[in-house]
Amino acid sequence: MKLPEGRLCRRRVVTDLATPLSRALEDSFTGYARLVPQDALLLDSDSAGILTFDRGIPVIAYHTGTGCGGTDALADIAVAGPYRVELYNLDREALATVHDMSELTVEPGTPAEQLAGVTELAQQTRDRAPDERVDQESSQHAVEAFLEDEERIAEIQDAARQEAQKRASEWGFDN
Amino acid sequence: MVEAFAVASGKGGTGKTTTTMALGMALAEEHDVTVIDADTGMANVLFHAGLADVETTLHEVLAGSASVEEAVYNRFGMQVVPCGTSLSGFREARPDRLRDVVATLAEGTDIILLDSPATLGSRSAVLPIILADRLIVVLQPTIPSLSDGIKVQEYATTYGTGVAGILFNRVTDDEAIEDIAPKAEQYFEGETLSTVSESDAVRGARRAGVPLLSYAPESSAAAAYRKAASALTVRSRDVDTVADRFSSAVIPDEI
Ligand SMILES: Nc1ncnc2c1ncn2[C@@H]1O[C@H](COP(=O)(O)OP(=O)(O)OP(=O)(O)O)[C@@H](O)[C@H]1O
Ligand SMILES: [Mg+2]
Numbered sequence: 001m002k003l004p005e006g007r008l009c010r011r012r013v014v015t016d017l018a019t020p021l022s023r024a025l026e027d028s029f030t031g032y033a034r035l036v037p038q039d040a041l042l043l044d045s046d047s048a049g050i051l052t053f054d055r056g057i058p059v060i061a062y063h064t065g066t067g068c069g070g071t072d073a074l075a076d077i078a079v080a081g082p083y084r085v086e087l088y089n090l091d092r093e094a095l096a097t098v099h100d101m102s103e104l105t106v107e108p109g110t111p112a113e114q115l116a117g118v119t120e121l122a123q124q125t126r127d128r129a130p131d132e133r134v135d136q137e138s139s140q141h142a143v144e145a146f147l148e149d150e151e152r153i154a155e156i157q158d159a160a161r162q163e164a165q166k167r168a169s170e171w172g173f174d175n
Numbered sequence: 176m177v178e179a180f181a182v183a184s185g186k187g188g189t190g191k192t193t194t195t196m197a198l199g200m201a202l203a204e205e206h207d208v209t210v211i212d213a214d215t216g217m218a219n220v221l222f223h224a225g226l227a228d229v230e231t232t233l234h235e236v237l238a239g240s241a242s243v244e245e246a247v248y249n250r251f252g253m254q255v256v257p258c259g260t261s262l263s264g265f266r267e268a269r270p271d272r273l274r275d276v277v278a279t280l281a282e283g284t285d286i287i288l289l290d291s292p293a294t295l296g297s298r299s300a301v302l303p304i305i306l307a308d309r310l311i312v313v314l315q316p317t318i319p320s321l322s323d324g325i326k327v328q329e330y331a332t333t334y335g336t337g338v339a340g341i342l343f344n345r346v347t348d349d350e351a352i353e354d355i356a357p358k359a360e361q362y363f364e365g366e367t368l369s370t371v372s373e374s375d376a377v378r379g380a381r382r383a384g385v386p387l388l389s390y391a392p393e394s395s396a397a398a399a400y401r402k403a404a405s406a407l408t409v410r411s412r413d414v415d416t417v418a419d420r421f422s423s424a425v426i427p428d429e430i
Contacts, residue, residue: 157329
């Protein structure tokens with residue numbers, strides 16, 4: 001998948017994606033976001049999630065590390081912990097080709113629900129999205145895809161265990 | 176005979192405080208229950224229990240200027256230990272004293288519920304998880320909440336704390352949760368204790384400053400919490416074992 005290069009307009013580290021997603025909606029942002037997990041303990045830390053927007057509404061998602069697109073990519077992108085978020089402006093004409101790749105599309109409200117965990121924002125996004133794109137059940141599929149990915153979950157568990165052990169000695173919890 | 180549970184989630188706003196108060200009241204029908212606001216940086220129990228105006232809270236106890244007894248309030252059939260919300264109160268509090276507070280309260284109650292912070296990022300934030308015998312993990316059926324829940328469980332088990340069960344809150348799709356819950360259960364030590372829907376009664380209770388089971392005892396959300404209470408098997412241990420457990424969580428004096 002080939003995305004034309006956009007113009008970097010914002011770059012910051014956030015602990016939760018609710019803020020950038022709701023800002024994108026508020027600002028009717030058109031372009032794409034690169035979401036780079038900052039958790040160094042997760043193995044493929046140099047890969048990124050890509051999410052495009054058309055006037056504030058998420059359109060397609062893919063993950064450069066796993067190569068997955070669409071709803072499956074959201075399950076790959078959603079990690080616990082901080083992300084570096086880079087927003088790139090790109091106009092609708094430039095996005096048109098990738099936005100036609102239906103296998104990569106995500107349901108408008110699903111990123112808010114599954115990347116940020118905010119149902120209210122998901123609903124607001126759906127209210128502003130074209131009706132034919134809205135599908136309330138899409139979120140359920142994303143959650144199930146996540147729960148079926150045993151390898152991913154094992155990775156989360158390993159990373160958390162290592163972090164807990166490391167911190168225990170930093171904090172002086174171990175005997 | 177006592178068991179201490181930490182009501183935890185990793186992610187913020189999943190309903191830990193709501194659950195602590197509602198489950199506490201439901202458990203209080205059969206047990207002697209003590210609720211402690213162990214979210215000492217972002218205390219919230221006081222607003223859920225009509226205790227917003229009290230003078231003495233856990234902050235004063237942790238600062239060494241009040242005894243534990245002075246911060247215990249009998250409300251809604253439970254003993255409630257609220258925590259203050261001021262920054263200075265938080266700064267003066269010595270988090271490591273929480274262990275003694277829990278150990279003291281353990282002598283006179285059956286169940287301790289520790290309302291826990293939404294973060295794992297500091298010593299004081301993970302303390303409730305260390306001090307508890309088992310966790311009750313509050314989840315929303317979303318990927319961030321599930322992955323944070325898995326993370327919190329991993330921390331707990333690393334520190335020798337078990338998991339009593341998971342509770343889904345703010346559920347908007349009753350059919351979807353029936354598919355999601357069993358898939359999620361595979362990854363958690365405990366079973367699903369209950370499923371609580373997104374509910375106006377819960378929001379109303381919060382606005383009124385009283386626990387759900389007092390505000391809307393007939394609501395379906397209240398019924399769901401009663402179901403969670405009966406699904407929870409309390410493994411009471413004798414107070415000495417508990418004291419041992421607390422002292423094995425070695426906590427240095429310096430913060
Ligand atoms: N089942 C529900 N239906 C509707 N609203 C709910 C429900 N559960 C919780 N809420 C609302 O969500 C908000 C957060 O709930 P609560 O304070 O219990 O969460 P928390 O996990 O303790 O949050 P924090 O992480 O900030 O401590 C509150 O306004 C509460 O009224
Ligand atoms: Mg809370």
